[in-house]
Amino acid sequence: MTEALTDPIAIFKDAFARAQRTDRALLPEPSAMSLATAGEDGSPSLRIVLLKGVDDKGFVFYTNLESRKGRDLRARPRAALCFYWSALDLQIRVSGAATPVSDEEADEYFASRPRGSQIGAWASMQSSVLESHGDLDARVARYEKEFEGRDVPRPPFWSGFRVDPEEIEFWRNRANRLHDRTLYTRDGAGWRVETLYP
Numbered sequence: 001m002t003e004a005l006t007d008p009i010a011i012f013k014d015a016f017a018r019a020q021r022t023d024r025a026l027l028p029e030p031s032a033m034s035l036a037t038a039g040e041d042g043s044p045s046l047r048i049v050l051l052k053g054v055d056d057k058g059f060v061f062y063t064n065l066e067s068r069k070g071r072d073l074r075a076r077p078r079a080a081l082c083f084y085w086s087a088l089d090l091q092i093r094v095s096g097a098a099t100p101v102s103d104e105e106a107d108e109y110f111a112s113r114p115r116g117s118q119i120g121a122w123a124s125m126q127s128s129v130l131e132s133h134g135d136l137d138a139r140v141a142r143y144e145k146e147f148e149g150r151d152v153p154r155p156p157f158w159s160g161f162r163v164d165p166e167e168i169e170f171w172r173n174r175a176n177r178l179h180d181r182t183l184y185t186r187d188g189a190g191w192r193v194e195t196l197y198p
């Protein structure tokens with residue numbers, strides 16, 4: 001097997017580049033991925049987040065650390081991700097340990113966001129109950145005033161996680177539901193490669 005076929009991160013990056021080159025009418029949001037976390041009683045919960053970076057160390061996304069997912073991951077630092085790019089007939093599943101990104105990495109990404117999103121990060125108590133939209137508007141106004149005329153710092157409750165993949169599975173659509181499934185499982189410094197029944 002060639003090097004390229006034994007490295008699922010390289011395969012992911014290649015597919016992601018293809019997804020990004022695909023017409024947005026066919027594949028609107030290549031970075032969107034489902035993120036599954038586990039609650040205190042083991043119940044899963046699932047939502048979409050955006051992939052903001054991928055390399056040999058893992059898959060990075062950003063969020064509010066006090067949100068449901070943030071609390072889940074801080075208490076039970078394991079996650080599963082799933083991409084589905086129908087235009088490419090491809091599903092990709094990833095699972096592994098989730099670790100916080102460094103403060104420097106989070107600062108750098110936060111600084112690259114539009115100012116409105118930075119204020120929004122301060123204003124939103126993500127996943128808490130919002131009594132009225134007026135309350136959110138008031139918080140936005142409060143932080144706009146607080147940071148008027150200066151850079152918006154990253155909130156201490158807002159950062160990223162990196163999911164270090166232990167398993168990556170590529171599912172490719174095939175005729176008669178005889179789909180092609182290739183599972184890569186971390187094995188020391190390399191990966192074990194297996195084909196699964198569809």
Ligand SMILES: Cc1cc2nc3c(=O)[nH]c(=O)nc-3n(C[C@H](O)[C@H](O)[C@H](O)COP(=O)(O)O)c2cc1C
Nearest residue numbers: 032047048049050061062063064067068069070127
């Ligand atoms: C296309 C799309 C992209 C999203 N990207 C993010 C993201 O990168 N980070 C995030 O915290 N929430 C993102 N959200 C919102 C989440 O799906 C979710 O509603 C929110 O994070 C609260 O989730 P939680 O209560 O399970 O923590 C996105 C939603 C959609 C539909």
